[in-house]
Amino acid sequence: MPDSAALTRSPMVNPTPIPTPPGGVFDGARHLYAVRVYYEDTDLSGITYHANYLRWFERARSDLLRMLEIDQRAAIESEEGAYAVSEINLKYLRPAKLDDDVVIETTCTELGAASCRMHQIARRGDEALCEASLRVGFISLEGRPRRQPAPWRAAFHEFMTKKDT
Amino acid sequence: MPDSAALTRSPMVNPTPIPTPPGGVFDGARHLYAVRVYYEDTDLSGITYHANYLRWFERARSDLLRMLEIDQRAAIESEEGAYAVSEINLKYLRPAKLDDDVVIETTCTELGAASCRMHQIARRGDEALCEASLRVGFISLEGRPRRQPAPWRAAFHEFMTKKDT
């Protein structure tokens, strides 16, 4: 049984803290989230494959929702709806390489009833690697635009109007 | 040994043709390339994950280069350079689902010394699912813009000016 060891390991004998997945931080009206470049992100040209920035940006937005206490999984399971990207404009500025530390900055630039616009930048230190402007719509599971739940919209509004710390 | 059977199979006893990977076709100044939606393309909302259209579009562009007799792998291995997306604007119009047949149409809208602009649409039958406008630059392996090899530029030019069949 693969987890018998885990089950019998006493916390007194083994106090090493179990690591938790990465989480972002708020910095005023910005959300910051870090990724490291792994093998899976690169292609044979030695740099991050262009589509993989979309995966990083989505992780950062999912983390932002989590920090705003918006439960995407419950909303899908209850068939309430889901956020979906309807438009995204990407600029690739500099390449990212294996083992680079990259920080994704996310801001919300416009909030509507059924959608919002966001801006995201991937940076390595002070260098911008890729930036994205996007529109995310809230949709029913059949794909129709739907008003965002009021508490979710309120959470976005509060995020957008945060003061710089 | 896993391939002993293959090595000893006589073509007279076994005339089934070995399948070849999908290839696109030219239709005038358009390149058409087909994909099917597999499990790997979908996410838990039941539709194609938005980043995966970038993979499909890239496959279509790679196939276009192959049909224009532009050998990307040789160019990378000889350190001549590579094409890289520098800008892409995507609109998501309708969702794609498991097992859908999708055709990617690619046209080249502008040809420069070191770059070109392209337009790509993913369609299921007559329905547009996603469209992209993009700028692709030719770069050295250190990431600097570089003039496209003259025969490659000529091949693009010939593709762009093809008459409808």
Add this chain to the structure above:
Amino acid sequence: MPDSAALTRSPMVNPTPIPTPPGGVFDGARHLYAVRVYYEDTDLSGITYHANYLRWFERARSDLLRMLEIDQRAAIESEEGAYAVSEINLKYLRPAKLDDDVVIETTCTELGAASCRMHQIARRGDEALCEASLRVGFISLEGRPRRQPAPWRAAFHEFMTKKDT
């Protein structure tokens, strides 16, 4: 509108056949399916990233199901169940590189009530690149083992007992 051109294109003026996605072929009790190596498949070491063989093998199995007239999407949408890999043993024998043509051979080695065992090999010409032995179970959408629908089992049985052509 992106697809007005498509809608107004007359088949008489434009007889270029729309390409269809790749499909496999049966060769006796083997299913053969071809893929080409694209940028997305490679990593910075210049060869196919090891996890991507699992995506290729899954495409081939999905194509096999399609050819056996097993409709995975309908079975998920009707909540009947889905096939899921429960065990897979992989051997990496030789690397695959950009633009390589790879053929996936799939055979079914054992058929049970709720599962089957398969063997898959990825080959480039006569060279085996990667081989997999796997167990696939039919499960309810809650993840419990479930008997395969009788017609599906019959289709697998017919596939396994095909004579070489």
Add this chain to the structure above:
Amino acid sequence: MPDSAALTRSPMVNPTPIPTPPGGVFDGARHLYAVRVYYEDTDLSGITYHANYLRWFERARSDLLRMLEIDQRAAIESEEGAYAVSEINLKYLRPAKLDDDVVIETTCTELGAASCRMHQIARRGDEALCEASLRVGFISLEGRPRRQPAPWRAAFHEFMTKKDT
């Protein structure tokens, strides 16, 4: 310019710490590394797509190498060589769902001149989700087996023989 704001932001005015990417921890002769399940990891059946565990396991191994001060990128850039999976046996025990916190435990079970064997388990709390036994070989960039650099082998040896804390 997208990063002018970053460049002029004074650390005194903006003391929010920039987040760093996730890193693992050592717990005796085990390495622990955490991931969260994102949209990209799931497929339409609602759970993590089977190939994506290989990506998680590889991230954990890369993090282990980083913590052992083995610089993979430098070794590839200097053409010294790279680690590559030559064999992996996977068992899928329970599904992982969106937003789950998953910890990857990695141990090294055998150390040879040119290869090592490892065991990895993905757990959610006390539940094992997926386990892998694998063989990783050190190879030249042409794909030939090669002795691991002596300091790297020593680092692995030290890791394997750590006492529980």
